[in-house]
Amino acid sequence: MPDSSRNPLTLARFELRRFKGPLPRLALAFILVVPMLYGCIYLAGNWDPYGRLNQVPVAVVNHDVPTAVNGKEVSAGRDFVDSLHRSGTFAFADASSADAEAGLERGDFYLVITVPESFSRDLVSAKDLDPRRASIELRRNDANGFVIGTITNSAQNSIARAIDETAVRSYFEAVFANLDTIRGGMQKAADGAARLDEGLATAHDGSSALVSGLHTLRSGAAKLSEGAGQVADGTAQLADVVDPVLSAAAERLPEAQKKVQDAADRAADLTAAVADDAARLDDVSSSLSDDLDALLADHPELADDPVVARLSTHAAKLGAFTSSAAEKAAKVADDVAAADTRLHSLGDLSAKATSAKEKVDALRDGAAKVSDGAATLRDGIAEAAEGGDALDDGLAQLSEGAHTLATELAAGAARIPVLTAAEQDDAVTVMSAPVDVTMQVDNPAHVNGRGLAPMFFSIALWMFGISAFFLLRPITGRVLAARGSDLRIGLTAWGTLAATSVVASWIMLAVAWIGLGIAPVHPWLLIALTTLVALAFSAIAHLLRTWLGLVATAGMLLLLILQLTAAGGTYPPEMLPPFFASLGRFMPMRYSIEAFRIAISGGLMSRFVLDVALLALVLLSSVVLLLVVVHRRRRFSMKDLHPPFG
Incomplete structure (x- = not known):
């Protein structure tokens, strides 16, 4: 007959045979569904709360x-x-x-x-x-x-988007309501610019004619100035000739009557020449006046132009000066003739000679004034011609600018669309929400419960390690006293808890799969991972309970609390306080949660392999340490015979 102390399965059966009767078996069944209660009931209640917002x-x-x-x-x-x-x-x-x-x-x-x-x-x-x-x-x-x-x-963002859409919609409704007004205003502006273009073109034509007339007048004024200069020169020559003669006549008239007669003849010739020059100058002055009158008749708007007014004034003065010069020249001629006839009849000609000299001087002075006026008239007309050129150039530029303005305004008005009410509504709808933002989720969890399952599966399997020892014993004196190696005794002691833990994890997974529809992306990996996590967590629980006894329950609860805060089940490690973020690296639940996520929703397989390797390392380390504790426990002491907590 085989030695039962060497058979781990026989020793495990002895442990399970303690559960006889309905209540103990019901208690054992309850222990088996503890992971399902922890892992599925909460998930069922919160499977998709956001779907019922x-x-x-x-x-x-x-x-x-x-x-x-x-x-x-x-x-x-x-x-x-x-x-x-x-x-x-x-x-x-x-x-x-x-x-x-x-x-x-x-x-x-x-x-x-x-x-x-x-x-x-x-x-x-x-x-x-x-x-x-x-x-x-x-x-x-x-x-x-x-x-x-x-x-x-969290609805504040969606409300803000709705407000923004409403605001933009209201704005564009106002904009499209103004389109007709804007189009009409631009068309009126284009029409006005076109009329301005036509008026400036007409003004440019008039300015061109004015410039042409001013240049003609400038030429005539130059001729007038030249003739006036000739008159002045002639009268100056007359004065130069007559004045000495008259002066000498006043002194030596009795002795030089014959010479006076010769001088009178010469004076008559000179006055005739002066009269001819004055007549020519008068013709030029009359022609200048006629040209000015014709220019004002064609362009009445120049009547108020100061340059043209000065031209008219100088022309009038020139006519007056030439008339005065002609009259004085005629009078001098008459005086010379009278002097000649009276020379013999009058006894004292000295005073008359002096008077004649004064009149000749006056004629010279008048001719000089006429010459100065003609020069001033010439300069004024030259300035007017230059101003006319500038005016003509400016009007040409204004006409070109007005034409461009009218063309662009008309083109701008044509580019403003004419929208129907339906088209305006469509445009407002599109422009109030011009961008559709889409979110692409890799490895989606789809529902809240599916995203929380990795954390609650880990919690459920950890809690099984705490609650299972309400019924199961970590190790018995009979097992410790049995003959066999520490490996055989350790595996025998842990085997009952490991087997029930695996069964309980499969029950939890079946309910979540069939009842909740967890639908893992990698089903076989999920089954294998659930088994591995159940074995690893049960090994940790068995190690602590075998080593510490009842105190291990408090230790398991403390570790659970730390892992809930540090494992990153709800918030990523980057959002945790630094202490908990650092502590999470040493928590086995962190790697079980990450592996469950990848098995359920998908993800990077290299990370899954790393997580599984770390969990396997935790399992192996726990079993090795369990064997060390079993080896020490097999050396009985008074504490083992009378444990402090019973």
Whole structure:
């Protein structure tokens, strides 16, 4: 007959035979479903809470007063509320302020959204000099539950997007409402610019004619100035000749009567020449006056031009001077003739000679003034011609600019689209939300429960190591006293817990798979991983219980608490405080959670292999340490015979 002390299976059967009767077996069955209770019940209750957000009641209070922009009504508050109802994110309900406040206090509403009276007015205030930001009030009551408060708080981003869409929609509605006005204004401006172009073209033609006339007048003025200079020279010559003669005549008239007669003849010749020059100068002056009159008749707008006025004045003075010169020259001739006839009859000609000299001097002075006036007239007309050239060039540039302005305004008005009401609505819809943002998720968890399963599977298998010892014994004196190696005794002691742990983990996995629909991406890897984690965690639990006894329960709970905070089951390590982030590297649950994620939802297989290797190392290390503890326990002492905690 084989030695039962050497057969681990026989020793394990002896341990399980203790559970006789319905209650002990029921207790054993309960222990087997503990991982299922921890790992599946919570997941079942929270499998997809975000899929039922549309059942969360949220009150919407709309106090907005519509406003008008360019005769078109803008009701941004109503549009915002309509967009909330269309989104279906929550169970939005329109309510008054009093009902919303009372419902929030009683828990009938988890969030109250209030649209103020000035919402529409503030949204369109950008067109004014005092733009204002529109506001929306969100109010929650954490007495109704902090978690639901954080969930509703996450709706702030979607509400902000809805507000932005409403604001942009209101803005573009106002813009499209102004398109017809803008187009009409640009067309009127284009028509006005075209008329300006035509007027400037006409003015340019007139300025060209004016410049031509001024150049003709300039030529005539030059001739007039030249003739006036000749008259001045002639009168100066006359004075030079007559003055000495008259002076000498006054002194020596009795002795030089014959010479006076000769001088009178010569003076008559000179006065005749002066008269001829004055006549020619008068013709030039008359021609200049006629040209000015013709120019003013063709261009009456030049009547007020100061240059033309100066030309007319100088021309009139020139005519007066030439007439005066001619008259004086004729008078000198008459005087000379009279002097000749009276020379013999008059006794004292000295005074008359002096008078004649003065008149000749006056003629010389008048001719000089005529010459100076003609020069001034010539210079003034030259300045007028230069100004006319500048005016003609400026009008040409203005005409070209007006033509360009009219062309561009007409083209701009043509580019402004003419939209129907339906086209405007379509354009407003697209431009108020011009971008569709899509999120691509690699290895998606799909639902909340599927994402939390890795952490709760790990917690459930760890808790089994704590609760199993309410019924199972880590090791018995009979096993310790049995003959066999430490390896055989250690594996025998751990075998019962390991077997029940694996069975319990498979029950948990079956319920999650069939009952909840966890649908792992790598099913066989998930089964193998669940088995490995069950063995590793049970080995840790058995090691601590065999080593520390009942105190190990407190140690297992402490390790569980530390792993819940440091393993990164809910938040990534980067979001944890530095102490817990560093501690998590040494926690086996961190690697079980990461491996479960990859087996359930998919991920990097190299990380999965590393996690499995680390869990296998934990299992192997725990078994080795268990053998060390078993070896020490097989050396009995008084403490073993009378344990402190029974």
